[in-house]
Amino acid sequence: MKRTILTLTLAALTLTSCGSKKKIAELEAKNKEIQDMLNSATLKLNTCLAEKDQMASRIQDLKSRETDLINTRDQITTLSSQGAQNLEKTLESLKEKDLKINRLQDALTRKDSVTLALVSSIKRAVGVNDPDIEVNVEKGVVYISIADKLLFKSGRYEVTDRAKEILGKVAAIVKDKPDFECMVEGHTDNVPINNPVLQDNWDLSVKRATSIVRILQQDYGIDPKRLVAAGRGEYVPLEANTTAEGRARNRRTRILVLPKIDQFYDMIEKEMKGQSK
Template sequence: MKIQLLSSAMAAMVILGTGCVSNKKFAQLQTSYSDLQNQNRELDGKYQAAQRDLTGANTRVKSLEEQIASQRTGLAALQAALDKCLNSTSQGNVNISKLVDEINASNKYIQHLVNTKNKSDSLNMVLTNNLTRSLSREELRDVDVQVLKGVVYISLSDNMLYKSGSYEISPAAGETLSKIAKIIKDYRDYDVLIEGNTDNVPISQKNIRNNWDLSALRASSVVQSLQNEYGVDPKRLTAGGRGEYNPVASNDSDAGKTKNRRTQIIITPKLDQFMELIEKAPDTDSTSAVK
């Protein structure tokens, strides 16, 4: 199907090239079209990789929360067993010292997980507060900052970032992007996903096939601006487009469409931090001492 569409598109370009423009202009359009196809494929690949990484991070967060709940349950069981042993005539058959050691180990690990989660939450709040304090009242009308499930979301309206139907960064957006870039550079242990979103109105621009293209190109423009103009390490950056398929409001009204036309900067902890937490789990059997 995709090959048929490309063939139809090329046929249309041949007709336009022979009927409306010069051979040189037609060749330029062909080259531009091929470049955009290659960029779109590359952006789609990076976006899919980022989505997999983000899904993995969410899975690991859920795993940590389950471990905390499991450790608390085990701790309660150990405490109950210890109380039973202390009040039972058969307490001499139980290794109370081992029970105490296991309870202490469980307490220590639970506290470690709680402290780590609190530290992450605190860093996210500091990041959010630093960013919102740096933005002017006018900028805050076009910038929304939220922390959801341990991830910082910075949502930028397209009215502030781009010209209508374009993926080129507006000069007016430079000051706002510079403030966001400073925050990103200050928090070096975080990865950054730039995600473009549109409303459901079809795009009608040369060399932009649909809203998928537009959203991906807009995300790429922000990534390149952060890298080239504000010095953000490109290894931390990923660009992706979600087209019209991730709305936050109904597209049945102009207000809803305005909310859906946005670019999100998603700041997440690196995955190796979660792996390090999991590897620190104590290797003990919480029921081995209960007879």
Template sequence: MKKGLFFGLILLSVATSCVTKKKYELAENGRLDAIARENVLKGELVGSRDENDRLRERLDVLIRDTAGLGRQIRSYQAMLNTNMSEQEKLNMLLQQKMGELEERERTINELQDMMNVLNQEVQSLLTNVKDALLGFGSDELSVTEKDGKVYVAMSDKLLFESGSARVDKRGKEALAKLAEVLNKQTNIDVFIEGHTDNKPISTVQFKDNWDLSVIRATSVVRILIQDYHVKPLQIQPSGRGEFMPVDNNETAEGRSRNRRTEIIMAPKLDKLYQMLK
């Protein structure tokens, strides 16, 4: 019995010793693996830091090299300007001015060509207007050209009764002939100006000569637009009253000439204005 107990204790001791040794070996292996992984991570971190440091150093070198290159270029430019002879400097300035001159000459030639075209248009318009109004006498109207514009001055006896703004039959005939020209040449601006003599007027319809001149101009515009279909945006009415006379108001003949409605026609200058800008 004692022998059996003794052998049992020995077996238990051996078994316990084996289990403890295995646990120790497993723990030791885990510790060694952890140390190895830590060393690997430390190595990778150190390598990453070293790579960042190398990149920073390379970037700093590039920045310094670039700055130095910029200084060298500026130095070379200064040396070039310093060493350039006065003759060379004058040649460069001359070439620059010649380029500017050529550009100005091109612009001038283009403007001159455009002015020639406008002058041709004015002469053509003048001829067409004279032909259209050929049947009216010099005491009724006149057609002239001045400063690139065509002026048709219609007397008040052709268009209106005395002190009235209603256009009569003979006046409408003249406006119909003129409208035929305007409807064919829509690239022109038309200004209708009413003028009076210096004799004061004060009626129920007209307060003064300003009123009379403005309303007469508006009456002419209304007929051209409504009866003869001239484009509304092509025409601009205005009243000048007694302040732009063409003759002396001291005589009956002079006052008669001053009482007129002027139809002023001019080619559109939009393209010319754009070039001048």
């Protein structure tokens, strides 16, 4: 009986020992599996943490760029606003200048129209068909060029009767244009002159001019304030003084009929003021 009990006891112990080893093996396998999963999870976690840091840095960089872009946009907006204002001011200034230029051109056009009309009336009055009398426009100024032989004797400055007739026609035109001045220019050739009265061609050209001015004032009633006497001597020739014909062309008197400069600029100033209203 005792032997039977011992045998059963040993058998039970043997069975119990085999079951424990199997359980331990299963647990160790399960532990390894769990450890592998933990290692994998740890690796993924570290990867995610690294990506998180990168994303945080990226977000910070984007925020910084966004701030820079906002600042740049604000600066551009400010500059664009200022540029638009400056451009508008510039355009307004250009428009004003264009208006002023147009007004000035209109004034000059009217002046040219008056000048051309004056040329026509003078030509009709003095008889432009005479080859010794020229009526023309030079730099916007009407001038009448009268040959020396129609006005004076050689080397003299007393006006001939024929000259007074011509000057009477010129005076009528000048009197009809009260806003114009009349300048008389004497011109000579280069042949020297020297006598008790005349020292040189300067003297001769000036005295011829003053002789004509006196006739316009005294005989025809031209306001002396509108008259100018000038002598150019031999220094503005039309042709070379090497021939008799050339010297004859150079001996002349020019009568310039021109608008008063101060009144002309007053007219322009009035035009400018008118366009600014």
